Amino acid sequence: MKARVFITLKNGVLDPQGKAIGHALNGLGFGSVGEVRQGKVIDLELSGSDAEAAKADLKAMCEKLLANTVIEKYEIELKG
Amino acid sequence: MKARVFITLKNGVLDPQGKAIGHALNGLGFGSVGEVRQGKVIDLELSGSDAEAAKADLKAMCEKLLANTVIEKYEIELKG
Amino acid sequence: MTKITPALVKEHGLSDAEYKKILGLMGREPSFVELGIFSVMWSEHCSYKSTRFHLKKLPTKAPWVIQGPGENAGVIDIGDGDACIFKMESHNHPSFIEPYQGAATGVGGIMRDVFTMGARPIAMMNALRFGEPSHPKTRHLVNGVVHGIGGYGNCMGVPTVGGEVNFHRSYNGNILVNAMCVGLARQDKIFLSAAKGAGNPVVYIGSKTGRDGIHGATMASAEFDDASEEKRPTVQVGDPFTEKLLLEACLELMATDAIIAIQDMGAAGLTSSSAEMGDKGGSGIELDLDHVPQREANMTAYEMMLSESQERMLAVLKPGREAQAEAIFKKWELDFAVIGITTDTSRLVVKHKGEVVADMPITALSDEAPVYERPYTERAPVTGAPAYDKSKPVLASLKTILASPDMASRRWVWEQYDHTVMADTVQVPGGDAAVVRVHGTNKALAITTDVSPRYCRPDPFEGGKQAVAEAWRNLTAVGALPLAVTDNLNYGNPQKPEIMWEIVAGIDGIGAACRALDFPVIGGNCSLYNETNGEGILPTPAIGAVGLMQDVSKMATVAFKRAGDVVIVIGETRGHLGQSIYLREIEGREEGASPPVDLAVERKNGDFVRGLIEAGRVDTVHDCSDGGLLVAIAEMALPRGIGASVGLAGLPDAIPFWFGEDQARYVIATPFAEAEKIVAEARAAGITVAELGKTGGDLVTLDDKNSIAVAELKAGFEGWFPKFMAGEEIPVTN
Amino acid sequence: MKSAVIVFPAANCDRDAKTALTQMTGKEPHMVWHQDSELPDVDLVVLPGGFSYGDYLRCGAMANQSSIMGAIKAHADKGGAVLGICNGFQVLTEAGLLPGALMRNAGLKFLCKPVGLTVEETQSSFTRKYDKGQEIHIPIAHGEGNYYADEETLDRLEGEGRVVFRYTDNPNGSARDIAGILNEKRNVLGLMPHPERVVDDALGGTDGRAIFQSLIEALS
């Protein structure tokens, strides 16, 4: 199985990196760009075939290590 | 419109971060985790409503700034 | 089996004559793997085929030299059983293609060269050349390179203590990234790369092998054209975390007596490390690639032999010590594998999946590698003193010069490098030389890198001399005794006779200066073919150098420290404006003769100044080089905002006096009583000396007439770099 | 005072911490490997600066998973002193021993330079030898020292006198100029600047000494 985990900053947490990217894109002439936020994407190969178990595992991985829930939130996507 | 851009390392390019994350997850007892790759996700707000134009713009942004095409590839997702 | 066609041979960068020689050495057609091995080992990068003949002319010996050129790095004796190990190396082409990773892996590579010899790295330097600031790529390259150097060096926990940054249009399509690493070891714990003896296990340590940078070594030896940006091979990505583990694990293994030989896998990875170790040990090496830790599926023998994956080492152990070594590497969570054995055949034999894919005499890769005495066309050096506009106001020019790209403060750069980690940096970037204490002692090493490329095109010989003299002067200016040099010779295409002349004359100039100053060359690196679309860079023979201070408390710095000190210039000022910063920045011309260096005077003046510092009589010294005398004085005023009032009665021409770049000069500042004595002693010793004025106030005042606020000079000096980078794109980050 | 320095892979200021502790206390600290699960009998545990695990994923995140962290938490629970410097501060926030998080510097660049700090609190074993309001200079060397916590947490930190050091000229965008904070029990301090780099006159300052002197006085 393959899984993809997104880790992004919680709303309200300032994202200097995203802001800088937005600024740079505007500077390059992409005037349509409004707010920009940057996060992480983590692609994992998982052995086993039980989707529910995998989801539970992924949630535990996020809580324990992948995300810092003081500032970040996460989404999990299983790709079969 | 909202768009999401994924930037990940090209196949074959060493991903030290992904490697270290996989190692740590195994160490935490998540034995089912195989290869791990880390990338970036960039969420953008776009003004305008022409999806095709937006896609073309996003592609240009990736080529020009968001991705380092020497080692990275990108995917674009429009969320209407 | 891949058929060896003329096209394939050409693709491997081998000439027809070279291929004929290979056929003769092998007595048969080489296999594809063997062709690949020849191509990297006979590349300019590994074989030094264009320069080897001339490099032999460099002086490499002195009583304090423990190891000269020929090993991974040079070694000098710094007393008390301590050794200093250092080397400088280029990563020019990779950094142009991918500035962050190119510079980062350059840092990682040179660190491995130093710790593979048993040293703990204690300081890093970098000498950088970029295109003109207005070139559309420059800012992106500066940003990427600086982040890459910091990203790798900071993570390693080794302070990056200095370097150089120049801008010139000749580097528009071909930047230079030269990194230097300085390490410390005990003299009885130095490790070499000679794989002596048969039947010893060959072990692989570090990261897994991937398809990184295959043909990087051959790429580094080929000219660029605009299309090559599309044809780029897989770029190596640096993994400083793994390198830090590798460093600690290697030092731990080195504390045992299990190692016979050890060598980093740099350019041309497994191929060059195994061939070089076998060659130096006079033995053969047999590798079984099935045991090589691999990152990707289905790697071929060709790919494994040519991969440039980073953070790897090859070692030969005493038989029976494998388990002891393995335990150490497992503790540090690194890959470890026995991949071969030494033999008595003097052949490199490579097996893969039960088949012999390469079997060749090692001497064919080393001794038999081509050496060329390439033809060169001598060119008379540019001569003459350029005209200049006498009406230009001196202080306004000073302000302009201090805020110009080559002269402005590099704080923007070095604040991104951790320069105080290891808690021994006693002189931070911004002075004449960095000074790093030998941990736990009162001794210190002074470190510098120097070259003035603008002097080297008009006069490659004097330019080479000057680079060495300036390095020697910078070490002297902090109070260190200069001990040895590592060079990094960056030039254009050696197959062009006019470029080959620049190389030959440059090496001759370096050799002359090193001989006269007792300053042996203990290592180096050549980077040739630095040109784009047929246009070569300015000849840039960068000199990295190290000196020793016995008592770090005597160290001198550039900053004026007290009001009322007498400002003295040691050395003769004739007003040499040729190729000066003044002429370029104020008059917009690069003209005239490069400043000549009188090596005897250089030595005499330097020894005199060092004597004053060592005796604790002077604590404020600045060498006088780029920009000339008034620029040196201003640079001494800037750090603490202490001004000076200077002048010289009866000056016929102010501009050449204040801005000429005559060599062998130092500015010192010291209280009156001492100053009187120093002037008298200098005169008695036949050294030209002049009192210029006094420190104090917050202005720089000329001839008691015109003044400029130090704060105003400082604003321009500190402002240029951040302003230039402000149009900055987003820093490359993880 | 007996002390220990935790050795995390690539937390490269462990030697500097050892040198400073040895110089200040006259006794070498225990160097404790991250995979150990017990601490020696010590009064002070130092989590040094550096780049544990290369700062991959997030600064301090992987170090927080080390076997030794359980023992460090237990030591802190019992009231033992814990000092987290730079990367060590990041580990302590990841471990929940200190509130908030350290984010990328607002200027997006790694910065190494001396910074001005005001000592806000002297009611702690870490700062009793400073004067309240004293301005000191200590170098920073970090890319992610931008302190973040929600407003409520920040108010509480201020209200309880747990903001110990504040930048005089905020270099990284930290909320309320915070450079160092205490836990509720005031026995755990995290700070971004590197006091261990300024205990030696030759290195351009000695303003870091008082932290160690305070600890010696409080814990001996």
Ligand SMILES: Nc1ncnc2c1ncn2[C@@H]1O[C@H](COP(=O)(O)OP(=O)(O)O)[C@@H](O)[C@H]1O
């Ligand atoms: N310009 C030079 N001057 C003196 N020695 C040099 C020069 N270039 C290379 N060398 C020496 O040749 C040897 C091989 O260099 P190199 O291939 O760069 O080593 P490595 O593969 O360890 O990086 C080294 O000992 C180096 O010091």
Ligand SMILES: [Mg+2]
């Ligand atoms: Mg080497």
